[in-house]
Amino acid sequence: MIKKLNNLSRDEGRLFFKKEDLGCKLDYVDSSIESFNNSIYKPKHENRKIKEFKGKLYIKEEVDDTKEIIESLQKRSQIGVDNYQKEANEWLNKNINEVKGEEKISAIKKGFSNSHIFMIYGSAGVGKTTLMNMFAEIFKDESALCLSVTNSSVQNLRSKISNDNFDFMTIESFINSGPTNPSLSLILIDECSMVSNKDMASILSKLTDDTIILMSGDTYQIESIEFGNWFKLGQNFLKDDCYVNLTENYRTSNCYLSNLWNTVRAANANMGSKENLIEAMLARYNFTSADVESILNKTSFNDDEIALCLNYDGLYGLNNINLLLQAQNNNRSYKFGDYIFKPNDPILFKANSYYKGMFYNNLKGKIIKIEQEENDIYFTISVDSKIEYSSNENVEILDFNDDYSIVKIKIENYQEKHYDDDSSSTTLIPFQLAYAISIHKAQGLEYDSVKIVITEESEENISYNIFYTAITRAKNNLKIYWDPEVQRRVIDRFKPKSPNDDVDTLIRLFPALKVE
Template structure:
């Protein structure tokens, strides 16, 4: 088995070197969207075609960094950033967009929560398997007590009261569940590390890495000159394929040019050589 620090994408890039082409079947039909322009753009980027810039212009995917970044295009929207810090980092974008939510603010352990905030759940044993890592949701109710905070969260999945039976969850209605997070000094649970931790993050903006496996109707990607050199082909492709319908990439013309010029498939030559030497594998090319 292929082990170590190599991710699945590296593995999928390496394995064709050891398997004859007639034995390789590549799944290329996307089911995330029926938007033909998006599908075409994904294909162009996937294959690093020469006319990516033209396709971006034709479909209006490119925007300069401006207040337009903070203009909402619906509830199912996300802003993808590479860094947490800086003017256009995840932390600042989240604070700014949450401040635009005019609902009452509730503060718990230094963090602010509002009804209407979009959230992403962390991996949590407490609510498994009903709630899992990277499950999307929206806060629809908050109640605060000196010893606990209670959240009503509408989940981005179907759920019934039978699903939460035996869970530390209460079914409210539809896809909405209710749970409490306790103050450290008030919890009487033997394993209170689970019920004293807020199991989600407020997610108006998230990192591109965190967004793997997620999809949204509208996706906005922020790439600045400070992180343009960190945008690999895999990172860029991951970001643009999170969108189901609407895509905007916020960058300068100079940053766009540099990012597109630097797009390249990983050669994986070192990994291939490592497998040949350590595992005794023989590549189809000798």
């Protein structure tokens, strides 16, 4: 029963639960909690206890961490940044034509005028990272650090924040690093919905009270693996000038796709008593197909298309789909150990510090040409990034413009056994085949066309947030391949996650948290 409470809290991102939520007899719930709490005898483990307030159960540690984070954010929101208003207005006067939408203009104006923190909320494609970069330009002379959860998201952030003087690292690296540089005055945190309460509390503990903190995220995308609700709750405990909700979407001009995203975000699953609104919209706009085999028809793919999978193995796992789609590429194949590449293959770069500053994890590309000379391999590749010069002797820049670059990469003395080695090396092929990738890896990426494969074997792994993340990778075309029965079961499991109950109960438990 205790394990079930922990799982519910983590999976649903909630703090407080009614006893009935546990699906056990009430007297069993009470006796189990009493027995569990009595088993905790060391003072240092007191925070693991299960507590009750106004008929609702909660895990003491999770509520204490949430309270600590909210109090820290509230404290930092009381005083504005010196000269911010003047510098923001000067930046706007010079760059007003580059700012799309009144939402961003308003956010920049209020930003840090009365607070040392600011939170950016919004769905995929509304320009959260663009707004972060605008703030970064205003604070261009500050000593700054940009944080995100994974190496992939850090590199994605690095590619979009244009200040070369800013440092970048993962949250784990920052938490485990030594004392914070006393000159650090600004910190940017991206993908905040994936940051656990434990990690956020650790981050705040390493910062001075006058550190400027800019946070961004989408509470509907993939969540933290550990318990993390601080970002979802944050705006409910802060003044209006401490956050912005961006709503205007720039990722897609397809109104049907945009309507689907909004419907899934709203999680309004009932249209009348018989029809599910999400299912109705999927059918009406032809976003679904039961013919899973048709995904293997390469003639239906365009140049910027991806298949998203949950499984790695099996007939419709990403490994097999990659091989089957590559087989329809009629160009000559080049075999490197167990791996095969062909000209015109889509690829994604992997983390490799040898190419740091040029190719970042999850950078999209396409192979143009492959050459072999004894043990060396030369790949000519089109990458979706502007690379003007190379300081790497094994990378030659052949051409570039604002949207892409043509590069030639030399892999020295290639060794098969090194392919999956994650160390820095000139002998590693720094990319992977990408006709198909996992939904988790796709976070932060976007494609003109997205095909999602959900089979009976993988349906249990599709949560509301994973589904939303997958469908918002598409800019124009979307197709979900699943059986009607699978579709029904998956959507039936979607549950809206409103923070209102937790907000109300937290305020009743800790009245001082309420924003006046």
